[in-house]
Structures are given as C-alpha cells and as structure tokens.
Amino acid sequence: MLKQRRLRWLGHVHRMDPDRLPGEVMLGQIAEAKRPVGRPFLRFKDSCKRDMNGFNIPSCSWEERAEMRPEWHRSLREGMIKHNELIRLDQLQQKRLRRAAGPPQESRHICDRCGRKCRSAIGLYSHHNRCRL
Known part of the structure; x- marks a missing residue:
C-alpha cells in the first residue's frame, strides 16, 4: 500500500x-x-x-x-x-x-506412547490428549 x-x-x-x-x-x-x-x-x-x-x-x-x-x-x-x-x-x-x-529431526518432544515427534511442548500435550496407543 x-x-x-x-x-x-x-x-x-x-x-x-x-x-x-x-x-x-x-x-x-x-x-x-x-x-x-x-x-x-x-x-x-x-x-x-x-x-x-x-x-x-x-x-x-x-x-x-x-x-x-x-x-x-x-x-x-x-x-x-x-x-x-x-x-x-x-x-x-x-x-x-x-x-x-515436518518437525525438526532433533525434536525433544517425543510421545512416549507412539513415538511421534512434536514441534513444541504444547503440541506434545495436545497430541497426548488424542493419542490412544
């Protein structure tokens, strides 16, 4: 503009x-x-x-x-x-x-149930709420 x-x-x-x-x-x-x-x-x-x-x-x-x-x-x-x-x-x-x-390879936020790598702690928290494994 x-x-x-x-x-x-x-x-x-x-x-x-x-x-x-x-x-x-x-x-x-x-x-x-x-x-x-x-x-x-x-x-x-x-x-x-x-x-x-x-x-x-x-x-x-x-x-x-x-x-x-x-x-x-x-x-x-x-x-x-x-x-x-x-x-x-x-x-x-x-x-x-x-x-x-995708998320960075050196992610510290890994799901202990399914092994999925998340970008942030809040992302991992949100994933835990949905993860059923």
Missing part, C-alpha cells in the same frame, strides 16, 4: 506545474551536492525506482504514463495486485515446504 501511495504522489507531483514547490523539492537536483562515502542514503527517487520495478512499470517511460492520470492509476492498481499476488503465492509455497519438511 505504501509503494502504491508513493507512486501515486510521484505522478501527482509530476503533473503539477514545475514551478511549484513540491516538484522543485522532489524532482529537482541540488547543485554541487556530494553524497557521503559508503552506502548512500536512499533518496525518494531511488525508492520510486525500486517500487516501479516491483510493479513492472518501466522507469524510463513512467513520465508519459503519469501524464494521463487514469492510465497511471490503472497501471499502479494492476501492478499492486500482481506484486501482492506474487508475494502471497511465494509465502504459501514457503509454508507448504515447511509443512512438508
């Missing part, structure tokens, strides 16, 4: 008159500015480029899309849906892999 809002604000500022203060501050360059040694701090521009890559919006031609407000908002909505869907699917895949792997 934050990425979408950041890009919506970028499009809004881009459509503004260039003489207005938000456009000058956000999209302008500081004359003779030097950045510190090491990993530089992220600028607003850097964050927007990263967000555009995540939403599959080409960073070289975003200005043309931003000029047309409905198209810009549509591309942001579609990008957010695709981006969030990919993250959700990846999380589900990771959850499936963790489930398939």
